[in-house]
Amino acid sequence: MYFKNILVPYDESDHAKSALHIALGLAGPYETAKVHVVTVIPSASLPNPTLLGDIGLDTPYAVGDPVTYERILDSVVENTVSDIQHVVDESRDDAKCKIVADAVISNSALEGIVDYVSSRDIDLVVMGRRGLGALRGMLGSVSFGVLRSVDVPVLTVK
Ligand code: ATP
Ligand code: MG
Numbered sequence: 001m002y003f004k005n006i007l008v009p010y011d012e013s014d015h016a017k018s019a020l021h022i023a024l025g026l027a028g029p030y031e032t033a034k035v036h037v038v039t040v041i042p043s044a045s046l047p048n049p050t051l052l053g054d055i056g057l058d059t060p061y062a063v064g065d066p067v068t069y070e071r072i073l074d075s076v077v078e079n080t081v082s083d084i085q086h087v088v089d090e091s092r093d094d095a096k097c098k099i100v101a102d103a104v105i106s107n108s109a110l111e112g113i114v115d116y117v118s119s120r121d122i123d124l125v126v127m128g129r130r131g132l133g134a135l136r137g138m139l140g141s142v143s144f145g146v147l148r149s150v151d152v153p154v155l156t157v158k
Pocket of ligand 2: 131132133140142
C-alpha cells in the first residue's frame with residue numbers, strides 16, 4: 001500500500017520544507033502518487049473581508065471581483081513553486097510522483113487544510129510541527145488542530 005494523495009500544508013517555514021522533503025521521499029517511487037503543496041490564505045488577511053464573508057469564505061473568488069482573488073492565489077502559487085524548487089531538486093533524483101502547488105482561501109489555516117483533505121481525497125498529511133509563529137513549544141496550533149480534526153494519518157516533522 002502506498003499513499004496516492006499526500007498533502008503538505010505549506011507556510012514557507014523550514015518545518016514545512018522538511019515536511020515536503022519527507023513527503024517526496026514517501027511518494028517518489030510511485031508514478032500515480034501526487035504531493036499537494038498547499039498554502040491557506042486566511043480570508044482576514046485579504047483585502048475586503050466583508051465581501052468574502054458574504055460568500056462563505058472558502059471560495060477562492062469574491063463576488064464581483066474574481067480577478068483580484070484569482071491574481072492573489074496565482075501569485076501565492078507562483079511564489080511557492082520558486083520557493084520549493086531547491087527542496088524538489090534535492091529530493092527528487094529519480095522520483096516519479098507528481099507535485100502540485102495550490103493555494104486556497106479559507107476562514108483559517110486549519111479550516112482550509114481540513115476542507116482540502118476531504119475534498120481532494122487526501123490519504124496522508126505531512127506537515128511541520130511548528131511553522132512561522134514566534135512562540136516556542138512542542139506543536140503549533142495549526143498542527144494541533146489538524147491532528148485533532150482529520151481522520152487520515154498525519155505525520156508531523158521538525
Ligand atoms: P502558531 O501558528 O500556533 O503560532 P506555528 O506557526 O509555529 O505556531 P503552525 O502554524 O501550527 O505553527 O504550523 C505548523 C505547520 O502547519 C507548518 O509547518 C505548515 O505545515 C502548516 N501551516 C501553518 N500555517 C499554514 C498555512 N497558512 N497554510 C498552509 N499550511 C500551514
Ligand atoms: Mg503558524
